[in-house]
Amino acid sequence: xxxxxxxxxxxxxxxxxxxxxxxxxxxxxxxxxxxxxxxxxxxxxxxxxxxxxxxxxxxxxxxxxxxxxxxxxxxxxxxxxxxxxxxxxxxxxxxxxxxxxxxxxxxxxxxxxxxxxxxxxxxxxxxxxxxxxxxxxxxxxxxxxxxxxxxxxxxxxxxxxxxxxxxxxxxxxxxxxxxxxxxxxxxxxxxxxxxxxxxxxxxxxxxxxxxxxxxxxxxxxxxxxxxxxxxxxxxxxxxxxxxxxxxxxxxxxxxxxxxxxxxxxxxxxxxxxxxxxxxxxxxxxxxxxxxxxxxxxxxxxxxxxxxxxxxxxxxxxxxxxxxxxxxxxxxxxxxxxxxxxxxxxxxxxxxxxxxxxxxxxxxxxxxxx
Amino acid sequence: xxxxxxxxxxxxxxxxxxxxxxxxxxxxxxxxxxxxxxxxxxxxxxxxxxxxxxxxxxxxxxxxxxxxxxxxxxxxxxxxxxxxxxxxxxxxxxxxxxxxxxxxxxxxxxxxxxxxxxxxxxxxxxxxxxxxxxxxxxxxxxxxxxxxxxxxxxxxxxxxxxxxxxxxxxxxxxxxxxxxxxxxxxxxxxxxxxxxxxxxxxxxxxxxxxxxxxxxxxxxxxxxxxxxxx
Numbered sequence: 163x164x165x166x167x168x169x170x171x172x173x174x175x176x177x178x179x180x181x182x183x184x185x186x187x188x189x190x191x192x193x194x195x196x197x198x199x200x201x202x203x204x205x206x207x208x209x210x211x212x213x214x215x216x217x218x219x220x221x222x223x224x225x226x227x228x229x230x231x232x233x234x235x236x237x238x239x240x241x242x243x244x245x246x247x248x249x250x251x252x253x254x255x256x257x258x259x260x261x262x263x264x265x266x267x268x269x270x271x272x273x274x275x276x277x278x279x280x281x282x283x284x285x286x287x288x289x290x291x292x293x294x295x296x297x298x299x300x301x302x303x304x305x306x307x308x309x310x311x312x313x314x315x316x317x318x319x320x321x322x323x324x325x326x327x328x329x330x331x332x333x334x335x336x337x338x339x340x341x342x343x344x345x346x347x348x349x350x351x352x353x354x355x356x357x358x359x360x361x362x363x364x365x366x367x368x369x370x371x372x373x374x375x376x377x378x379x380x381x382x383x384x385x386x387x388x389x390x391x392x393x394x395x396x397x398x399x400x401x402x403x404x405x406x407x408x409x410x411x412x413x414x415x416x417x418x419x420x421x422x423x424x425x426x427x428x429x430x431x432x433x434x435x436x437x438x439x440x441x442x443x444x445x446x447x448x449x450x451x452x453x454x455x456x457x458x459x460x461x462x463x464x465x466x467x468x469x470x471x472x473x474x475x476x477x478x479x480x481x482x483x484x485x486x487x488x489x490x491x492x493x494x495x496x497x498x499x500x501x502x503x504x505x506x507x508x509x510x511x512x513x514x515x516x517x518x519x520x521x522x523x524x525x526x527x528x529x530x531x
Numbered sequence: 532x533x534x535x536x537x538x539x540x541x542x543x544x545x546x547x548x549x550x551x552x553x554x555x556x557x558x559x560x561x562x563x564x565x566x567x568x569x570x571x572x573x574x575x576x577x578x579x580x581x582x583x584x585x586x587x588x589x590x591x592x593x594x595x596x597x598x599x600x601x602x603x604x605x606x607x608x609x610x611x612x613x614x615x616x617x618x619x620x621x622x623x624x625x626x627x628x629x630x631x632x633x634x635x636x637x638x639x640x641x642x643x644x645x646x647x648x649x650x651x652x653x654x655x656x657x658x659x660x661x662x663x664x665x666x667x668x669x670x671x672x673x674x675x676x677x678x679x680x681x682x683x684x685x686x687x688x689x690x691x692x693x694x695x696x697x698x699x700x701x702x703x704x705x706x707x708x709x710x711x712x713x714x715x716x717x718x719x720x721x722x723x724x725x726x727x728x729x730x731x732x733x734x735x736x737x738x739x740x741x742x743x744x745x746x747x748x749x750x751x752x753x754x755x756x757x758x759x760x761x
Contacts, residue, residue, distance in 0.1 A: 441643060444624040446672045446689065476644075476665075476691040480672060491691040514696055521690070 171528035173340035177333035178224065178279060185217055185272045201254050209249055209268055213266065213273070216241055220277040229280040232339040238277040239289065242270045243296060250300045259306070259314040261297050267315070268322050285530040286330050290323030370411055377404045397496065406432040410461060414454060422449055422457050426477060429461055433468040438492075440468065440477060445479040449486055459504035460488045463511070463520045470494035470518070489521040538680040540569040543584030543658035547594045547619070548575035552642070556592070556649065565651040577605050582614075588614075589657040592640075595631070603631060612748025613733040615656050619645060628670030632725060635732040659734075659741040661722035665691055668718075671725050675752040681724075684717040694718075716747060723748045 184510030193210055200206030216238050223229050249266040274289045294315070295386050299309060301315050381404055384390045390397045409428040418424045423445055430440040453461070467490045468475055493516050501509075506527050512519045543560075555572050560568045568715045572585030576597060580586065591614045595603055609616050618631045628639045637656040640648060641664065649666045655662030663671065668689035672682065680701070687697040694711040701709045714755050723742035726735040742748050 176668045300731070362661075443669065443689070444626075445668075446625045478669075478690045480669075480686050480689060487686060489690040519690070519692070519696075 170386055173337045174333070177277075177329070177336060178466045179273070181275055181279075181329060181333075182221055182225075185269075186220075188272065189213065189217065189269060193265045193269050196263065198434035199514040200252055202252055207253050209252065209266065210247065212241070213245060213269065216245075217276065220273055224276055224279045225422060229277070234277050235281060235285065239274060242274055242277075242289075245270060245291060246293065246296050247300070250303075259301075259311065259318070261300060261315065261318050264297075264300070267297055268291065271322045271326045275330060278330075280408060282336060283330060283334075284329070286327055287323075290327060291318070294319035294323060327424070369495045373407070377407045399469050401435070402432070403465055406465040406469060410465070414457070420445065420449055422452060422486070422488070423479065425461050425463060426459060426479070429465050429468055430475075430477060432465075433471060433475065437473075438468065438471045439473060440471075441474070441476040443476065443478045444452065445481060446483040448482055448483075449479070450479045450526070452486065452524065455504050456506060458507075460486065460522045462500075463509050464488060464490050466500075467492050467494050467499040467518055467520045470497045484526045487521060488523075489519065491517055491519050494518040538604075540566055541654055542567045542571040542588045543568050543589060543590045543592055543653050544572040544580055544588035545570060546574055546577060546580050546585070546597065547592070548597050549594075549759055552594070555646075559646055559649045566646050567654045572699050577602060577609070586614075590615045590617055590637075591655050592619050592653070593636075594616050594628075594642075595622055598676045603627070603634070606631050606634040606636050607730065607732070610637075610730075610734045615659075615734055615737075616728065617652060617656055623666045623669070625669035625673045629674045632667065632670050633674070633729050635734050637734045637738065638662055638664060639667045639670065640664055659737040661719040661726075661738055661742055661747065663688060663718045663722050665689055671721050674725055674728070676724060676728075677721050678717075681717045681721040684714050685721055688718060719745075721749045727752070 189210075193213065197206035197210035200209075220229075220234065220238050223234050228234065232499060245266045248266065250261075251262055256263060271290065271293060274293075275286060276390045278285050278289065281373045297315055297319055298312075302310050302460045381400060385392065392398070392401075406429045410425050413424055413428045414421070418426060426482050427442060433440050464477060467475075471492040471494040473493055475490055475494070477488070477490045479489075496513050496518060499511060504524075507522055507524045508520045510520065545553055545556055547556070557570060560570055568745060571588050572580070572583055574580045574583060574585055575581060577593075578619055580591065585591065592615050593602070593606070593609070595601055595618060606616055606618065616636045619640045619642060620637045621642045622641075623639075623641045631639060638652050638658075644665065652662055652664060653679055655668075663685075665688055668685045671677075672685050672689060677685065683701060684697055687700060688694075692700075694714045697714045698711045699708050701714065703709055719742060723739060726738045726742075727748070729735050739748070
């Protein structure tokens with residue numbers, strides 16, 4: 163579900179970015195000239211700076227992921243509301259509506275929106291209501307309690323309140339849509355993964371059946387029909403190879419860190435069960451990730467030699483990032499030779515006295531030119 | 532052993548708590564036609580070794596499992612006392628081999644294949660020769676900076692080949708097989724590099740001195756190897 167929360171966060175960050183852009187662009191383009199136009203320019207600038215500080219604190223906390231608790235609203239909202247009154251006190255009498263030149267009255271709502279970004283909707287609405295009531299107080303104090311004055315207050319208050327609330331609600335809806343879309347996508351991805359896994363399991367099962375068919379079924383058929391003599395060395399070799407392959411087949415889907423060694427152990431185990439002493443050495447170096455077909459090509463010569471071994475064998479693995487060398491030395495007769503069944507694995511056999519040496523070397527494929 | 536001196540058998544102290552293993556070792560020693568090794572002490576603890584006659588033996592053969600304890604961490608102490616320690620164990624994982632060799636052991640013998648190498652190893656270690664057993668080859672492959680030929684020789688040795696078999700498989704540029712003496716050189720040089728990069732202790736110094744004397748490495752190469760932190 164982490165992808166769902168990531169998408170949701172991305173939607174949230176996008177809406178927050180838009181709100182911050184509005185706050186600071188408006189504060190620079192509208193509020194600064196309005197502050198400098200006040201009769202007491204220094205006081206106007208001080209008000210503008212105080213507003214800037216409140217906006218920066220709110221942005222910093224919200225951008226760092228905070229603002230869920232009451233600390234930020236408690237710190238920022240009272241000064242924001244007080245700022246409306248302070249601005250009204252510094253403005254000269256005007257023919258316009260008393261709230262028209264009060265830039266703090268309109269801009270304060272946007273900072274409140276940032277400060278209350280992670281709080282509930284009703285707190286934003288409450289801010290709008292209190293802000294409008296303070297505006298009403300200013301209108302009354304300015305003695306403009308007539309139909310035109312109150313009507314303008316309602317229009318201004320409505321604009322000041324409704325736009326941030328609309329953005330807040332819109333953002334929440336967007337986040338919910340994003341969360342829903344991401345959840346759907348995650349569910350689809352899960353279904354696709356499950357389908358792929360099921361297909362992989364089915365393919366692996368089909369391949370295993372095929373291999374069992376190749377390795378064992380023909381042999382069992384020949385034994386059952388009496389076409390082969392179990393005392394023949396060649397038959398015994400075929401049976402031993404089949405047994406080792408079956409043991410390898412049983413472990414090759416195990417989820418283990420060193421699959422190649424795990425499979426070699428299964429091959430060695432098959433030989434040990436008929437009394438061969440197998441010295442399977444711990445690997446030298448880290449074995450890189452190999453494909454199943456590559457592991458097959460590496461273990462196949464070992465299976466063949468171990469099946470032909472009389473009494474003892476030593477199996478070793480030396481590897482690094484570029485190559486894996488699996489070798490066996492055993493008192494065994496040379497088995498029927500077969501070419502490696504994978505292009506990246508080279509196999510060598512050599513007989514010296516009564517010892518047979520076989521080595522399978524996997525080399526990292528060179529990149530295509 | 533300097534020129535003119537009479538060659539005496541190498542004395543060996545065995546630190547082993549399994550009687551059956553000691554009997555096996557005695558039989559291998561007795562079966563050596565050259566009678567190159569004489570067992571002078573058999574003890575079952577390191578303390579008994581240090582307090583008894585075994586302290587003066589040419590070589591100490593140490594089993595890593597004594598009673599319930601693994602004594603891997605005592606190898607540095609023994610090598611610092613100037614003892615030539617040959618570890619004799621079933622714990623043949625290359626990392627374990629590398630660790631005890633790093634700690635100053637002169638050689639590592641796999642208990643399961645010790646019969647083939649035991650006397651040769653003890654005799655070589657007593658003379659500070661860079662003798663490498665197949666299980667040691669695994670540890671050296673993990674640890675030392677090796678040339679391509681040294682690595683190839685060690686891989687074959689680790690696989691279980693004799694020097695003669697390795698020589699047959701390693702070819703000169705012209706396609707001709709190299710000699711077993713050259714194989715011994717490659718392996719000896721790899722062993723010397725490992726000693727030069729390991730702990731500075733008496734056994735490593737003696738081995739390096741011997742390698743320099745035999746022309747396997749030059750004195751200036753010792754510093755070169757040691758300057759690489761392990």
